[in-house]
Amino acid sequence: MMNQLSSLWNYVKLFGCVIRIKLGFAKPSALIKFLLNPNWEIRWDAADFLDNLPDKAVITPVFNILQQESNQVVVKHLIYVLQSNKAWDELFLCLDSAEYYVRSYAASVLSYSGETRFVESLLKKMCEYGDNEYIYHDNIYFSALRGIVDKSSVRLIYDYLPNATPPMKKNLLELLGHSKDEQVFGYLLDALKDPNAEVREGTVLGLMHLGNLQAIPHLRELLNDPFKDIQDNVKMALHELENVTLQT
CATH class of the missing domain: 1.25.10.10 (Leucine-rich Repeat Variant)
Known part of the structure; x- marks a missing residue:
């Protein structure tokens, strides 16, 4: 009482x-x-x-x-x-x-802050871990980054790509799409042919977020990818892009 x-x-x-x-x-x-x-x-x-x-x-x-x-x-x-x-x-x-x-x-x-000044530090944090630690930490930094990267972030992302392990590269490629910089389109198309499944998966997501409708025929070529996760992401990306086509 x-x-x-x-x-x-x-x-x-x-x-x-x-x-x-x-x-x-x-x-x-x-x-x-x-x-x-x-x-x-x-x-x-x-x-x-x-x-x-x-x-x-x-x-x-x-x-x-x-x-x-x-x-x-x-x-x-x-x-x-x-x-x-x-x-x-x-x-x-x-x-x-x-x-x-x-x-x-x-x-x-x-991720809703629009504070691009944090991009460089967040990329460094995201990429400084070994693969085991990275799997535990990456979603934190990636979650923040995907909302604040823009065209000014592309050079920084490119700097990390050459030495990135496949799990890291997957997220970096997706971030390229979030940047909405059309100049990354060709780079992403080339990455679709990468032999590593994680890299291809990140590329599919990057193309979806970039929103360039020219990606549609290239994505369709991956509908028969041997990895189901990639097939599922391709279907999701095509759904998003084809909806944009219908609306326009």
Whole structure:
């Protein structure tokens, strides 16, 4: 009974604080203390309110609290708070967190940031691991990269391709497509003929994301590829590109 009363009182204080903020009698930073509440639901609601009340003053305390937070739901909402305040540098630092879910949430948010200044560092991080480590880490950096690469990123991607292992090369080729630079089209067509299945798979996905309709006949040639994953990706790519053809 006492715990229920305590929880109810905490909610009364939380909602009272939100009302004062919306009336202009307090700043969003007044909610920070609720992020330290032992009740994770209070912390969750406080973070949710902060997400809708952007204020640069909360960036540092939210980032510091995030380092200690163990509840994944609360972590996700704290990351959303950083996103709503465009705290891209802090989110980039989250990619080095020891917790996979922190890295994953941060990468997902960064993919919408448009911050191409991170491309070089992310490519370096993505390609610095051996194959075993790479399989564990690549989705984090790749997830962020595919949303922020553009034409200015192509040269950097090309720099890593010659020495990339097949798993790395697969993602690099897909990133070329995400760049939307038509000048990579010929390179991707050549890569379709690579003997390595992972390389061909990444190339198919790269051509799909590039969106050049001239790729359609070349992709059809891979419908009988010996690897089912490639066949499935070719079908998906053709579906995407042929839908564009129908719409135009």
